[in-house]
Structures are given as C-alpha cells and as structure tokens.
C-alpha cells in the first residue's frame with residue numbers, strides 16, 4: 001500500500017538536515033515561525049540573525065511563490081530563541097505533501113516546542129473585513145478526508161503516534177494569550193477568531209465553492225497551514241496559527257471583485273508592522289516550559 005517509503009522524508013533524513021543546521025547556527029530555537037504570503041518581514045525582526053537560503057540547506061525544498069523569499073532565519077525575538085521560515089511550501093508548487101511539511105519535523109528535531117503559523121486567506125465570514133487578523137481555532141481539511149494527508153504512509157513512532165488527535169490541534173492557551181496580547185495592543189477592532197479551510201489551489205475558489213465552504217463552517221480559505229499543523233502536532237509541538245484576511249471571498253454572482261495574488265501581497269504589506277508587533281509580543285509571552293504562560 002505504501003510503495004515508496006525511502007523517499008527523503010524519513011526520520012534519518014530529517015535528522016541529517018537538523019544536525020547540519022545545529023552545526024551551523026548557535027541558536028537553539030524554542031519557537032518556529034512560518035511567514036505567510038507577503039509576511040516575510042516577520043523574519044527581519046529577529047535579532048542576531050544567522051540566515052540560510054533554502055537552496056543551501058541539505059534536502060530542503062525551494063520557494064517558488066512571489067512573497068516567499070526562501071530563507072531560514074535563526075535569531076532572537078525579544079530575547080527568545082527562534083527560527084523563522086521566510087517562505088513556505090504549498091501543494092500547488094508540485095511538491096509531495098510530505099515535502100512541504102518536512103520543515104516541521106526538522107523543527108521538532110531542533111528542539112522547537114511551539115510553532116506559530118501565519119497565512120494570507122480569503123474571508124468567507126461576511127462579518128470579516130480585509131485586514132482582519134483571524135486567530136485560527138480549528139481547521140477543515142477536505143483533501144485530507146480523501147487521503148491526501150501528510151501522515152499517509154508508514155508511521156514512524158519516533159515522530160508520533162499512528163492516529164494523532166486533532167481536536168486540540170490549535171493550542172487553547174495560546175489562543176487566549178494571543179487574544180490578550182491583541183487587546184493590550186489595541187488590535188481588538190480587527191482581531192477575530194474562526195475556522196480555516198485549506199484547499200489545493202493554485203486557482204482561487206469559484207463563487208459556488210466559496211458558498212459551499214462557508215456553509216460547511218469555514219470562516220477563511222487558503223492553501224496552506226493545515227498540513228503543517230497536522231505534522232507539527234504529530235511530533236508533539238504546540239501550534240498557534242493566524243490568518244490575515246487579505247481579500248474577501250467572492251460570494252455573489254453579480255460581484256465584480258476578483259481574487260488575485262497582488263491584492264493578497266498588498267494587504268500583507270499594509271498590515272505588516274502590526275503583524276510583526278503582534279507576533280513578537282506573543283512570542284515574548286510564551287514561556288519555554290510546555291505548560292506555562294506569563
């Protein structure tokens with residue numbers, strides 16, 4: 001059933017890349033941050049940076065999407081050791097699902113405890129506005145139901161169990177902490193929470209698809225994050241994820257609006273500095289120990 005298990009994503013392959021990174025960078029990251037489309041500026045806020053182009057990291061995929069620079073940046077954020085992916089990988093780039101999620105396993109092997117995932121997403125919830133930040137409380141993985149799942153294939157127990165629970169995918173304490181941080185920063189007017197649905201892309205959704213996803217309970221739609229969350233949870237890391245609502249999903253047949261990547265990048269640019277403040281304040285409040293928060 002699983003014909004090709006020696007494909008570059010094994011425990012040993014991930015360990016080899018982690019060992020290479022540990023030999024190059026002195027920082028031992030506790031938190032990993034993945035920058036969504038146009039949000040690479042988050043990585044630039046790290047202090048004492050040691051950065052690697054993805055092309056120079058053994059067995060690491062390459063970024064191909066505008067707004068995803070393709071650098072892995074080690075450093076500190078308000079004193080906390082972090083690693084930041086300035087550019088993520090998407091299924092529509094043609095990579096196998098195990099490859100786009102491989103960085104999560106490498107992070108676990110680096111000793112990372114908490115993963116912060118950010119993304120750009122289309123707003124399905126009619127109360128959402130462009131520029132809102134949605135704390136992800138849950139996800140819908142439609143393709144995963146049908147078997148296109150990052151954990152399909154032989155399970156390596158050194159990473160995690162065969163049947164991981166996902167009802168606690170998004171850490172509730174971190175969601176509350178993020179709400180508190182957002183309120184303290186005065187971001188309450190544009191801070192939301194909701195359900196993110198992943199689709200394969202790269203085409204944006206039809207009107208009928210947007211209506212269907214909304215009826216299914218999704219508040220935002222995008223082409224990333226969920227696979228990373230599943231793999232990060234499988235190997236025992238806590239996950240916090242947010243969507244920047246970069247565009248409103250088109251839901252009406254007489255609408256003239258058209259989703260496009262330029263609008264996505266432009267909204268990210270407009271919110272960039274607030275997102276950076278939000279994430280760095282959040283990171284500074286995450287305590288290294290798995291259960292405590294300040």
Ligand SMILES: O=P(O)(O)O[C@H]1O[C@H](CO)[C@@H](O)[C@H]1O
Nearest residue numbers: 036037119120223224261264
């Ligand atoms: O999810 P991130 O990487 O932020 O990117 C989002 O933006 C792109 C579409 O504009 C898609 O790749 C979608 O997933």
Ligand SMILES: Nc1nc2[nH]cnc2c(=O)[nH]1
Nearest residue numbers: 120121122221222223259
């Ligand atoms: N699938 C999808 N991904 C996005 N990323 C940013 N906006 C969108 C959107 O409207 N749909």
